[in-house]
Amino acid sequence: MKKNLANGFALLAAMTAIAAGGNRSLAQDLAPGEYIVGPERVISDSVVGGSGNVHSGQSTGGGIVNSDSYVGDMSCGEAGCAGDATSGAGGSGLRSRLSGLGGGGSRVGDVGNIERGYGQPDLFYNYYTGGMANRANAQMYLSPVPVPPNVGHTFFTYQPFYPEEMLYWHKNKFHNYYDNGRGMNRTRATYFAPPVRQAASNLYWNKLRLPR
Amino acid sequence: MIRRIAFALLFAAGLVAGACETASAADPYAVTQVWQHNYSQNRPWHGNYYNQNYGQPTALVVPPTAHMRQTLSWGVSQNLMYPIHHQFGRSASYPGAAARGSFNHTPAWPSHTDQFGTYYVRGPW
Numbered sequence: 159m160k161k162n163l164a165n166g167f168a169l170l171a172a173m174t175a176i177a178a179g180g181n182r183s184l185a186q187d188l189a190p191g192e193y194i195v196g197p198e199r200v201i202s203d204s205v206v207g208g209s210g211n212v213h214s215g216q217s218t219g220g221g222i223v224n225s226d227s228y229v230g231d232m233s234c235g236e237a238g239c240a241g242d243a244t245s246g247a248g249g250s251g252l253r254s255r256l257s258g259l260g261g262g263g264s265r266v267g268d269v270g271n272i273e274r275g276y277g278q279p280d281l282f283y284n285y286y287t288g289g290m291a292n293r294a295n296a297q298m299y300l301s302p303v304p305v306p307p308n309v310g311h312t313f314f315t316y317q318p319f320y321p322e323e324m325l326y327w328h329k330n331k332f333h334n335y336y337d338n339g340r341g342m343n344r345t346r347a348t349y350f351a352p353p354v355r356q357a358a359s360n361l362y363w364n365k366l367r368l369p370r
Numbered sequence: 371m372i373r374r375i376a377f378a379l380l381f382a383a384g385l386v387a388g389a390c391e392t393a394s395a396a397d398p399y400a401v402t403q404v405w406q407h408n409y410s411q412n413r414p415w416h417g418n419y420y421n422q423n424y425g426q427p428t429a430l431v432v433p434p435t436a437h438m439r440q441t442l443s444w445g446v447s448q449n450l451m452y453p454i455h456h457q458f459g460r461s462a463s464y465p466g467a468a469a470r471g472s473f474n475h476t477p478a479w480p481s482h483t484d485q486f487g488t489y490y491v492r493g494p495w
Contacts, residue, residue, distance in 0.1 A: 283460065284462075285458035285459060285460065285493075285494050286458065286459060286460075286461060286462050286463045287415045287429060287456055287458060287459075287463060287491055288410065288411075288456070288457075288459045288461055288463050289410045289411050289412070289413065289414065289415065289456065289463075290411055290412055291411070291412050291413050291414045292414045292415060292416065292463065292465075293414060293416070293465070293468050293472055293473075294416060294426055294427055294465065294466070294467055294468035294472065294473075295463040295464070295465060295466055295467075296415070296416075296426075296427070296428070296429035296491065297466075298429070298431060298458045298491075298493070298494070322431065322458075322493040322494060325431070325432075325433035325434065325435075325493050326433040326434060326435045
């Protein structure tokens, strides 16, 4: 593993050197359709058109900022993060180029870069019974049979109000992501039954009430 | 006087603390959770009967802190207690609904609580 890592570093250093050298040579003669982002081009947060993709390979070594070399400002699906289905197709710029050079994959110690990932959990996810011995399974909401798609679905969109949380005395924390996973807020909820009222209720329902 | 008040306050605090029962008090390492999960892997959550309203065995969600279920039937020795192994989880499971005729209907004269086709499954944590 350590040797792998060292090899990776050596390869990376070599690539950087090559890229820097290529940068110097390319600065004189640009192929048609290529450009280097300079002061004459406005650099903004919005994605610039894909005509400049040819240079994105240099952005690691040469310090040329290209439009599609960042990931953090767009969602993971748009940027083609690792693990995304579209990244294998090599749709855009830097990532596909690097995977082409370094032999694909974003493993640790590899030449390929590991993109920055953000949490984007489902808005609502059902719960199911598990195990290997079931002849039929139940989902917790709208159990036991799934509703056909034309009927519609039941969504609880606020996790602290899920009915399953009301079942027992506990505390829970919920994390809500927003802004494509770049922001997160935390909700702390305490579910409890007031002890005196609960004791009175237990006294009535379990002791005083006549069973009939 | 102050000592007496302090003692009374302490007593009240003790009462409140004793009344608050937490889920993991008796099992801090959640060993029984592992047992229940392992047991639920090769035991079905349902019995052999479907619920009359749904045509499928129906899961009744109970608190995840529930431990036992009781079955009632004719005869004294038929009233049994079983642990509730199954708990709702995140993994989507296969198969979903069973085909028609996979389960028995509730008999005209039911003789056991399992025959109503409603079975306990603990809710998720």
